[in-house]
Amino acid sequence: MSTQKSSKELLIDSVIELLSKYPIEKLTVSKIAESCSLSKRTFYYHFSDKYDLANKAYYYQMRKYCENHKDSLSLHGFMTHMAEFIHNHPHYIKHIVMYKGQNNLADSNVLYMRKIFVYIIENSFGDRVTDELFNIITFYIGGMTQYATTIFLEGTEMNREEAISLFEKCIPMPLQKYL
DSSP, X not given: OOOXXXXXXXXXXXXXXXXXXXOGGGOXXXXXXXHTTOOHHHHHHHOSSHHHHHHHHHHHXXXXXXXXXXXXXXXXXXXHHHHHHHHHXXXXXXXXXXXXXXXOHHHHHHHHHHHHHHHIIIIISOOOOOHHHHHHHHHHHHHHHHHHHHHHHHTOOOOHHHHHHHHHHTSOHHHHTTO
């Protein structure tokens, strides 16, 4: 039994595919919508602009992983999935990290990943995220995002296992029990 994708999912798939080939500055809302046989009106029903879609496409993949693994969710599993997605879509990631204007991935990533970390801690481990832990999560994700962005922009090679190992070695002590 196959399920039909929603218009939002079609747009997400489309932008990931298009950004694997073109920088975000070369894409238009029309091109994105046309590539999945949808209208611009449908596009704007779901997303405010192409940058919003590009960022939310990444976040959507991470949320989908969490929903599919909610019974066994950990920070290690999540970061492994994140590294796998990045490894499988390097041109998409490079094209969205190269964009530095309003609604860029680095700024959005801290907000989105923080929500996921909080979700994992509260729902998988049953712990309450205190203000202090929230700030630790924010700081860690900010540093991780900055490092990963720099690696991509410099073209430095790092395989999935090295990335996961580094992110886990650098995780602050209060977050280690959620690995």
